Amino acid sequence: MPDVLLVGGGIMSAHLGAMLKRLDPRLVIEVHEAAPDLAGESSDGWNNAGTGHAGLCELNYTPPPAVAGAPVDVAKAVEIFARFEQSRQFWSYAVANGLATRPAEWIRAVPHLSFVRGESSVAFLRARHAALVAHPFFRGMEFTTARNVLHGWAPLLVEGRAIEAIAATKAGAGTDVNFGELARRLLAWLGAQEGCRVFTGHRVTRLRRAERGWEIVVRETKSGESRPVRARFVFIGAGGGSIPLLRGAGLLVAHGLGAFPIAGQWLVCENPAVVARHFAKAYGPPPRDSGALGGPHLDVRHLHGKRVLLFGPFATWTTRFLHRAGRITDLPLSIRPDNLGALLRTGVHNQALVRFLVREACQGMDARLRALRAFYPEARAADWRLVDAGIRVQALKRADAGRLYFGTEVVTAPDGSLAALLGASPGASVSANIALQVIQACFPEKLRDGEGHARMKTMLPSFDTDLGQPSAAAAHMQRAAEVDEVLQLPRADGGL
Ligand SMILES: Cc1cc2nc3c(=O)[nH]c(=O)nc-3n(C[C@H](O)[C@H](O)[C@H](O)COP(=O)(O)OP(=O)(O)OC[C@H]3O[C@@H](n4cnc5c(N)ncnc54)[C@H](O)[C@@H]3O)c2cc1C
Numbered sequence: 001m002p003d004v005l006l007v008g009g010g011i012m013s014a015h016l017g018a019m020l021k022r023l024d025p026r027l028v029i030e031v032h033e034a035a036p037d038l039a040g041e042s043s044d045g046w047n048n049a050g051t052g053h054a055g056l057c058e059l060n061y062t063p064p065p066a067v068a069g070a071p072v073d074v075a076k077a078v079e080i081f082a083r084f085e086q087s088r089q090f091w092s093y094a095v096a097n098g099l100a101t102r103p104a105e106w107i108r109a110v111p112h113l114s115f116v117r118g119e120s121s122v123a124f125l126r127a128r129h130a131a132l133v134a135h136p137f138f139r140g141m142e143f144t145t146a147r148n149v150l151h152g153w154a155p156l157l158v159e160g161r162a163i164e165a166i167a168a169t170k171a172g173a174g175t176d177v178n179f180g181e182l183a184r185r186l187l188a189w190l191g192a193q194e195g196c197r198v199f200t201g202h203r204v205t206r207l208r209r210a211e212r213g214w215e216i217v218v219r220e221t222k223s224g225e226s227r228p229v230r231a232r233f234v235f236i237g238a239g240g241g242s243i244p245l246l247r248g249a250g251l252l253v254a255h256g257l258g259a260f261p262i263a264g265q266w267l268v269c270e271n272p273a274v275v276a277r278h279f280a281k282a283y284g285p286p287p288r289d290s291g292a293l294g295g296p297h298l299d300v301r302h303l304h305g306k307r308v309l310l311f312g313p314f315a316t317w318t319t320r321f322l323h324r325a326g327r328i329t330d331l332p333l334s335i336r337p338d339n340l341g342a343l344l345r346t347g348v349h350n351q352a353l354v355r356f357l358v359r360e361a362c363q364g365m366d367a368r369l370r371a372l373r374a375f376y377p378e379a380r381a382a383d384w385r386l387v388d389a390g391i392r393v394q395a396l397k398r399a400d401a402g403r404l405y406f407g408t409e410v411v412t413a414p415d416g417s418l419a420a421l422l423g424a425s426p427g428a429s430v431s432a433n434i435a436l437q438v439i440q441a442c443f444p445e446k447l448r449d450g451e452g453h454a455r456m457k458t459m460l461p462s463f464d465t466d467l468g469q470p471s472a473a474a475a476h477m478q479r480a481a482e483v484d485e486v487l488q489l490p491r492a493d494g495g496l
Contacts, residue, residue, distance in 0.1 A: 002028045002029060004235070005231035005235070007242075008239060009032075009038040009039060009198065012235075012428075014183040014184075015431040016235055017031060017187070018094065018186045022099075023446050029196045032204050033199065035201070035324065037200060038184050042427075049297065051177075051297075051299070051429070052087070053430070054085075055080040057282075058077075065127075082137075083433040084429050087433065088483050091432075099185070100189065103486070107489065109484075111279070113282040115157055121285060125168075129141060135470065139477075141169050145167045150166065156277055161377045176302055177428070203218065204238070205226065209250070215229070233442060236420035237421055240323075240391050240393040242420050253413075254411075256339050258342040260393070260394045265316050266310045271383045274383055276307075278300050280299075290353065311372045317361040321393050408421060408434060419442050436463055
């Protein structure tokens, strides 16, 4: 009987499995992935933006103040940076200890830019920059309104642009991460450890309380045969498949839980002449009415040894909960009397967002290219094609009374025998922190004894420190270069 059963072979299960095994090498751990391969859903490189979310460029983490001239609140950006630092710490541990080698194949240094147009947005970006550089995390961030400086940072954003007020910030310590590749490496390491197995083509179809832990029904996709597996602890890291499983497990926390999928699409450019001229991730402001979904961005990506440009994401309509294995019946079949109210209330409370999603989903290629040209004025239609990205499945809780929260949330059974993950943002970037939260909630005894505490300290040196506090942040930043060195992340400009 496994001590730990992880449902889903994505980035979240990969982090939790690897961290738990290093914390307690005696643990027997099984991973059950429904697809024939690992990390092919949201974690796959093509299905997400690969941004190492650290609050450097994403304008949705620092909304404009309600009163003009008031200071910009950067608390969320500081929090995200601190959580991303835990991922970087764990990744450098993983490289140094052979859990995920050759980091250049899954993480790259890519400057993170925020880019705005128009006088009021320029004033906001200036104020945001002033608030951010006051914190040790963001001290090296640069701000410019000068076209020649911006041309040096990102020529495509400037060439062919009409005269208008523009501004940008640049953080040299940004990253582009292939989360799918990283997940596959961590899972390959886990599967090779004593007492651990990683199954693909094995779908978890049911979870039921057992005397000590859970009885899980697993169906082998190829043969169609089902078999029961018992485990003391279950983590539902099934991405879009998590909410139906969680509801089926009969936990109180899942009562009345609804799910709403939002699919994404990218414009992709593979023309080497264009790709060679953009070497950043450039984020714009979130469109009006888009809630906390985030703004469009023009990114260089490094995927499987190739450089490409992505622009988007564009939201689009779907009733599937998974990109590859989802069914059009996923949404209709998820609606039950106990969650219908949450679904309807969310629609009523978020009419502007619903209108935005309908507009986005209905737009044609011309409108998408217009959005692209706001970033890259000389973009040629012939260089770009539309591809599907992953699906975010938004959890709708009764208690939220129709309000939408776009964060990533860990929910647990009261006895700590099960944990699940809801939500998508900031997602994969904070997977080490998510794994830590699960361990703190469900395996507190493993951190209490001296040996466990020391092991966790080696994996995540900041796990018991509030890094957001300026003094801790300043001390931490002095050691950030050590992590960069292990991850082979050169900082060309020597700072952020
Ligand atoms: C358009 C888009 C852009 C994004 N951009 C970023 C970004 O730039 N940076 C970032 O940090 N995050 C980003 N994210 C979020 C990030 O992709 C996700 O948070 C992360 O990949 C989730 O990982 P996961 O392991 O929970 O899920 P997944 O990667 O979806 O893995 C879940 C796995 O579970 C399997 N599964 C499902 N049901 C079952 C079952 N019943 N039994 C067994 N297996 C099952 C699936 O096949 C899948 O392999 C983005 C997401 C989207 C959609």
